Amino acid sequence: MNIVFSNEDRTEVLQLPIIPENLEINFPHNNETFSTIDSGDINLVGRAGLKSISLSSWFPMKQYSFAKSSVLAPEGKEFFVKYKRERKPLRVVIYNDSGYTYHNETYVIEDFTFGFDRVGDMPFSLSLKQYVYKRVSL
Numbered sequence: 001m002n003i004v005f006s007n008e009d010r011t012e013v014l015q016l017p018i019i020p021e022n023l024e025i026n027f028p029h030n031n032e033t034f035s036t037i038d039s040g041d042i043n044l045v046g047r048a049g050l051k052s053i054s055l056s057s058w059f060p061m062k063q064y065s066f067a068k069s070s071v072l073a074p075e076g077k078e079f080f081v082k083y084k085r086e087r088k089p090l091r092v093v094i095y096n097d098s099g100y101t102y103h104n105e106t107y108v109i110e111d112f113t114f115g116f117d118r119v120g121d122m123p124f125s126l127s128l129k130q131y132v133y134k135r136v137s138l
Contacts, residue, residue, distance in 0.1 A: 002097070004093045018058055025051055026052045029047075088108075090109070106132075
């Protein structure tokens with residue numbers, strides 16, 4: 001599996017060097033439950049909510065033979081800090097080694113947390129929320 005982040009025009013691309021053990025994509029629905037006098041509770045099915053992605057991994061401080069890309073900790077950290085500060089969406093593409101795309105949508109960074117472990121690598125956690133472009137018609 002490969003996970004790639006990019007800006008919309010793909011002038012800046014970052015492929016995660018270390019694939020997380022777990023990757024969760026939450027796909028909520030905006031349903032509403034109402035209590036009635038005669039029928040009890042009823043559930044009104046709403047529209048789909050915004051998806052969210054949560055992942056934890058680490059950026060290496062040196063090159064490892066098993067890494068999926070050559071991205072090191074300073075570059076990885078700065079990429080996510082930049083897009084969080086600029087409040088710009090990122091395209092997230094998840095695909096396998098055969099090229100099959102599992103997921104390809106735009107997100108904004110909700111939270112980015114990083115630290116350092118005892119060998120100097122940089123563990124991080126990243127939370128993203130789906131970004132939907134709205135078209136305005138006049």
